[in-house]
Amino acid sequence: MITHVRSVALGVPDLSAAHEFFEKHWQLDLVGADSDRVFLGAGCQDNHVLRLRAAAEPRVDLLCLAAASDADVDQIAERVAAHPLGRLVSEPATCTDAGGGYRVRFLDCEGRTVEVSSRVAVRAFRPVEPGESRPTGISHVVLNATDLLTTSAFYQSIFDLKVTDWVESIMVFLRAGTAHHMLAFTRAPHASLNHVAFELRGIDEFMRATGSMTKKGYLPLWGPGRHGVGANTFTYFQEPTSRFVAEYTTGMLRIDPDHKWTPRVYPANAQTSDTWGVASPRDEAVSASLRGCPDTGLWQPPPM
Numbered sequence: 001m002i003t004h005v006r007s008v009a010l011g012v013p014d015l016s017a018a019h020e021f022f023e024k025h026w027q028l029d030l031v032g033a034d035s036d037r038v039f040l041g042a043g044c045q046d047n048h049v050l051r052l053r054a055a056a057e058p059r060v061d062l063l064c065l066a067a068a069s070d071a072d073v074d075q076i077a078e079r080v081a082a083h084p085l086g087r088l089v090s091e092p093a094t095c096t097d098a099g100g101g102y103r104v105r106f107l108d109c110e111g112r113t114v115e116v117s118s119r120v121a122v123r124a125f126r127p128v129e130p131g132e133s134r135p136t137g138i139s140h141v142v143l144n145a146t147d148l149l150t151t152s153a154f155y156q157s158i159f160d161l162k163v164t165d166w167v168e169s170i171m172v173f174l175r176a177g178t179a180h181h182m183l184a185f186t187r188a189p190h191a192s193l194n195h196v197a198f199e200l201r202g203i204d205e206f207m208r209a210t211g212s213m214t215k216k217g218y219l220p221l222w223g224p225g226r227h228g229v230g231a232n233t234f235t236y237f238q239e240p241t242s243r244f245v246a247e248y249t250t251g252m253l254r255i256d257p258d259h260k261w262t263p264r265v266y267p268a269n270a271q272t273s274d275t276w277g278v279a280s281p282r283d284e285a286v287s288a289s290l291r292g293c294p295d296t297g298l299w300q301p302p303p304m
């Protein structure tokens with residue numbers, strides 16, 4: 001039904017600064033721009049993986065998920081319409097903006113605008129070569145939720161996502177395919193973006209990307225390290241003007257669809273956070289950055 005996170009769209013108060021950060025330093029590719037939007041791609045066929053739009057305050061515009069077919073988009077729209085906590089923003093329709101395709105938009109149970117699309121035009125892209133520290137795409141997105149159980153149940157029921165693991169009753173990891181998690185939700189005092197994770201080709205490229213950012217003067221918010229849940233590596237950085245957090249990652253645990261996976265509950269401790277133990281402890285400053293500010297985009301779908 002859902003194949004992957006196609007893109008994330010963010011409203012940012014300083015478009016040129018955020019653009020420079022994500023193109024020049026984070027090493028995404030500029031694929032298009034108009035009066036108030038910038039589209040950035042990665043080493044993958046998705047039209048873009050990040051859309052930045054000029055906005056008065058930082059906000060999440062869209063979480064864009066890729067559906068396998070038009071029929072899946074229609075089915076998701078029907079499920080949202082029938083769900084007491086779902087609200088359609090627009091009916092499924094063919095779209096001409098940024099790669100086109102067949103899309104539906106809706107508000108989730110906490111007011112985030114979600115877009116689901118199929119048949120979006122693929123983009124000719126330059127594959128990531130060994131040693132290159134450009135991202136190959138989006139790995140996963142983690143969202144802060146005020147009601148963890150309701151939110152995870154909503155996403156499971158709309159998208160047929162499966163629970164992979166928990167960290168106590170604080171965090172839940174959801175999968176659609178073989179990756180340990182495509183989406184995860186963390187309990188927080190407000191709904192907001194926790195972080196967007198970008199996939200690197202391998203561990204060498206992951207460390208080179210981390211080093212490249214550091215050499216340019218962007219010190220990691222947290223990491224490098226390897227998570228105990230999902231086994232993926234992490235280095236988190238913060239875009240200075242919007243304060244949104246992005247993660248470099250690689251090496252996530254893959255789960256055979258035929259495996260009878262039983263979700264586990266991990267303790268919230270240092271080993272769960274970082275199995276290598278070389279990252280500095282996840283202190284309150286890191287947690288506060290990942291919590292972010294209450295999302296001003298809730299219940300307010302973006303203009304386009």
Ligand SMILES: [Fe+2]
Nearest residue numbers: 142195197247
């Ligand atoms: Fe992550």
